[in-house]
Amino acid sequence: METGKKRELSIPDVLDNDHGLAGREGEQQQQEQERGEGGGGEWLGWARLKFDEPPVRTHHFYRQFRADFSSSTPSPNRSNFLKGIKWSPDGSCFITSVEDNSLRLFDCPVVDDGTQVAYDYASGEDSYNSKLVIQEGESVYDHCWYPFMHSSDPATCVFATTTRDHPVHLWDSISGQLRCTYRAYDNMDEITAAYSVAFSPSGTKLFAGYNKAIRAFDLHRPGRDFEHYPTLSGNKDGLPGIISCISFSPYNGLLAAGSYSQTTAIYAENTMELLYLLHGQLGGVTQVLFSKDGNYLYTGGRKDPYILCWDVRNTVSILYKLYRSSESTNQRIAFDIEPCGAHLGTGGQDGHVHVYDLQTGQWTASFQAASDTVNGFCFHPSLPMAATSSGHRRFFIPETDEERIVLSGSFLTSFALSMAFILCLLLVASKYDPLWIFLHVLATYISCSTKATCCHPYT
Template sequence: MSGTYFPLHTTLDQDGLKNSLAQNLQPPWKRYDCVDIQYERQNLQSTKGLNFFQALKWSPSGGSIVVLTENQKLTHWPISTTKTDTNEPSLTFDNSGKNAITPSECIYSFTWHPSRNNQKLDSDLIAFSTRDYPIQIYSLSKQQRVSSFYVVDHCERFIGSHCMDFSPDGEYLIAGGTNNFYLFNVHLGQKSPVSTTPTSGHEIPMWEPTLDGVQSSICLNPQDPRTMALGTFNNTVGIYDIHRSRPCQLKFSLANGTGVTHMRWSSDGYGLYVGSRRSTQIEVWDIRYAQDMLYEIKGHNGDTNQRIVFDTLGHEGLVSGGTDGCVSIWKGSQLVEKENVTNQRNITVAAVEKHPFDSSLFALCYGRRCDIMDDEDGFSSIEYWETPFSSLQLLGMENGLA
């Protein structure tokens, strides 16, 4: 597999690039394996029981995937490697090692613990947050909860977190709330937060920047894990130092969308990619000079309330799904690759994540709720109902982008 993914299109203008992409009927993508959820019309009595993939996360070592489905289950799929007749490695989902977590309520967010298990090369722990319950850390091998952490409001009700992340050493769990974010010490096992940092309210002086509303996305800087980007459903982003008494370093508001849904840092730790609801652009900000954004990645096709997860590739590279059923790759603001992965059905690709150690290997999922339509809407054909409406896939780029 080549390590070069981004060609220089120095002789093509934007129209020429679009025509080149349209004529490239066989992009250098290889599908290793996929798991489909298929609906059959004759078995449909109502919309209850329909299901689709919503989100996924690679394990820290890349040996497995945890995926969230609409029925509010977290399914853990190990990835196995086998040899084909041509002696090329083939990756498959290991159904024999699959197991599922069924929380009591709606799942708000989930994330892997970064530390490895003593007997295995991969992490065994996953944290998830649900509505009206404490945050739980769950052991996949033991199939049981090993720890829990809670935040309560003034009425002593549990507060669920819409975004969480672990520090790289696994010692702390950072959880977003409403006008506060919380720090839990995982090693000590203390149930309540070891620190609560207000982002808005009377505790913050008038001259300090504030971040109002429900916090929706957390992203730790890869070059400085103390530095954290915190996004809200109010479409604002704040830069914080999680261990300082005056944590808010910078605040800016997005020009597009109605609420931050996903963020990624660039590899150098200076650029921040921000996606939002109901937006067809991904905004790129330089936290050193945040008076104006650096540039917009247009054609993102994110005009939906659904959270669309994207990932970075090398320097100024980005890979993302969208509502058009395609996986797209940009170099800076320039589109360099586009591939429809939904059999031309234009179902929203909700998540695309690269392998933690192999930038040519991706996991993605797409799906949508399927409601029973009248014939006038054009969705009642047998062919439509017998086609998979949701899929979890492993894709690779064998030869880079030609």
């Protein structure tokens, strides 16, 4: 990917508060822009990216996600894989979600002289190690960065995570320490886990998606205080199912939420009034994303090969569909829009990243990013680079005769004990029949002389 000279953008002013977190209330940051059809207008602060030539892979990370993948003996992390990747808002680092319930933070790879050097596959080594590893207790459902995060202000360097059977956590991206937790309780007064999280554009609230409900936490008041907004009540129209993803419009005060019931809803952020219900996804909705001008909404689902484009000003029909290879996977396959808003990039099961022109909805380019499922794709917020994550769950089956699992001993022991029980019943019925005595002695001999053995390839 190539780009012209980038114009400097001013970093938004951020005000500290008593809790050490930065927030902004009231007016949102206003930026000049040129709006185009399909949400593809070029932002005045950015130059358009060009996709005439395939990008150069400059960095690669693999080995640190596995304990010992080169050994003939499988390691505990042999089936580990990446589930997603997201750049920080200031572009100084990116975070990855991993199947082993961990999140790894990597610094942004910066080349001082501005040259692009291709990754040397012959070395087989990772480009560099993660600077921070955070271990969660259960599987990570979702994570998101604080919108005004900037490395020059440590108070803003935080991100939120939600995991199975745990409350929402707010982590310090510098020290790796847990800042605070946000807990939601069900009708039985038990902690219920959120399935999705997203910060409001003002940075003052944290929205979390639950089963048929959205809860909003005040970022500066951790604990169990929250605002509860049911998405489905009574016989009224609403958003059923688990709220799997949340996204905010950058300008017009709208909130979009997707659910696994193949439905997307658009709300007014300040009142949470339901405005539109969007139907058309073939699978459960896994991502919703507004265009840079806020006039268009893009939705994608699992086991659904199409990303749908909606005009929020006229939601009667779908504007166009963008194809990606995701027909046979329940994985979340993320897509992203470049900073200038002209193109959308998405991964897929075929290992390719496909890029589409958002003005026309036409395919622009594609390139091979991995030999596995590309489940994460994210443009850098200011530099001409992008990051991908790939992988899917695998089950390893022994291939040689020496690795077969042998359970003959334990099977014979169980068989002998069963025979002894049956013969006891025959004892009552036959009243010491000579044939029964012979069988009883034989079964006793087998049960005493047989030793249980279990040969496992990992021991």
